[in-house]
Amino acid sequence: MNKDFDIKNLIRDNVAGLLPYSSARDEFKSTGQEMVFLDANENPFDNAHNRYPDPQQKALKNRIAELKNSHQNQILLGNGSDEVLDLIFRAFCEPRRDNIITLPPTYGMYNVLADINAIQKREVLLTENFELKENDILEKADEQSKILFICSPNNPTGNTFQAEKIEFLLDNFKGFIVIDEAYADFSSEESWLKSINKYPNLIVTQTLSKAYGMAGIRLGMCFASTEIIAVLNKIKPPYNVNKLTQEKALERLHEQKAVGNEIAKIKRSRGFLAKALKEVAFVQKIYPTEANFILAKVDNAEKRYNELKEKGIVVRNRDNQPLCRNCLRFTVGTKSENKKLITALSEIQ
Numbered sequence: 001m002n003k004d005f006d007i008k009n010l011i012r013d014n015v016a017g018l019l020p021y022s023s024a025r026d027e028f029k030s031t032g033q034e035m036v037f038l039d040a041n042e043n044p045f046d047n048a049h050n051r052y053p054d055p056q057q058k059a060l061k062n063r064i065a066e067l068k069n070s071h072q073n074q075i076l077l078g079n080g081s082d083e084v085l086d087l088i089f090r091a092f093c094e095p096r097r098d099n100i101i102t103l104p105p106t107y108g109m110y111n112v113l114a115d116i117n118a119i120q121k122r123e124v125l126l127t128e129n130f131e132l133k134e135n136d137i138l139e140k141a142d143e144q145s146k147i148l149f150i151c152s153p154n155n156p157t158g159n160t161f162q163a164e165k166i167e168f169l170l171d172n173f174k175g176f177i178v179i180d181e182a183y184a185d186f187s188s189e190e191s192w193l194k195s196i197n198k199y200p201n202l203i204v205t206q207t208l209s210k211a212y213g214m215a216g217i218r219l220g221m222c223f224a225s226t227e228i229i230a231v232l233n234k235i236k237p238p239y240n241v242n243k244l245t246q247e248k249a250l251e252r253l254h255e256q257k258a259v260g261n262e263i264a265k266i267k268r269s270r271g272f273l274a275k276a277l278k279e280v281a282f283v284q285k286i287y288p289t290e291a292n293f294i295l296a297k298v299d300n301a302e303k304r305y306n307e308l309k310e311k312g313i314v315v316r317n318r319d320n321q322p323l324c325r326n327c328l329r330f331t332v333g334t335k336s337e338n339k340k341l342i343t344a345l346s347e348i349q
């Protein structure tokens with residue numbers, strides 16, 4: 001257990017003193033009878049969208065709690081995980097004083113958000129095999145290190161990290177550890193959600209953008225202790241998840257079977273694609289993946305990226321990321337998209 005961890009020492013001073021903004025709909029408590037709503041300056045003519053959405057997204061959180069075996073007060077929802085991550089920065093990191101630690105090569109958004117919020121970035125590279133350097137991470141940290149971002153499965157490398165190493169960090173890192181599980185549904189490893197009651201400094205983020213096929217509606221999820229969620233709730237915009245998103249997300253979260261089938265198909269295709277990529281002469285290495293993409297080292301990433309683009313296929317060139325020299329990231333597509341990719345790769349050999 002992390003004995004030194006006390007959330008009170010980690011909240012920004014101005015946030016600690018805040019009361020949550022109370023919107024018209026927050027203050028109203030239902031008495032069960034049919035009410036006349038003249039409190040929020042809405043247009044009264046019903047077009048299904050004239051009312052403000054539920055600021056606490058109760059119906060949606062209820063379903064998520066049920067699916068994830070969690071509790072409403074341990075869940076915060078946002079306009080994509082990007083908003084959730086931004087809220088975490090703004091709740092805990094004091095601009096121009098605090099720092100965060102990221103583990104490149106990883107998701108670029110952590111550093112973007114650090115820059116926007118004027119938070120110093122500290123980086124500890126993964127090993128050549130994309131493993132965590134847990135001791136180096138602790139050495140890099142100081143009193144002002146508020147957040148450590150661990151993306152697992154990691155984007156763009158695709159691997160997960162050893163549970164023992166993550167546990168070691170949860171026990172010893174003095175700030176929050178955000179485990180970004182955007183790709184967890186594609187992974188054979190267990191989610192860290194089960195551990196939020198055990199580790200007071202653990203924050204798990206997930207999203208409907210990847211496995212659930214809902215990138216367009218923007219719904220990010222954050223799971224953490226009730227104390228952490230209460231702080232985030234104080235600073236979130238009151239209506240940050242719009243009504244259309246709440247409805248569509250709820251609908252999708254009742255289609256578990258369809259979602260499961262799609263995930264199974266994507267995982268099967270991932271296997272086929274990995275095999276096909278291995279046959280390509282200019283592909284030098286395929287990295288193991290637990291996500292819906294494959295990172296591959298080629299002879300010349302820039303050249304191969306452009307050749308694929310000429311053939312109408314866009315992949316992600318990760319050459320400029322540390323440890324990813326000449327690496328391309330291939331998202332697993334539909335069967336026919338994957339076939340097009342494989343054909344194009346064989347034509348440019």
Ligand SMILES: *Cc1c(COP(=O)(O)O)cnc(C)c1O
Pocket residue numbers: 079080081082083107151155180182206207208209210215219220
């Ligand atoms: C795609 C992705 C997300 C998703 O962000 P949303 O804002 O929810 O769409 C989060 N983290 C990582 C590592 C990702 O690759």
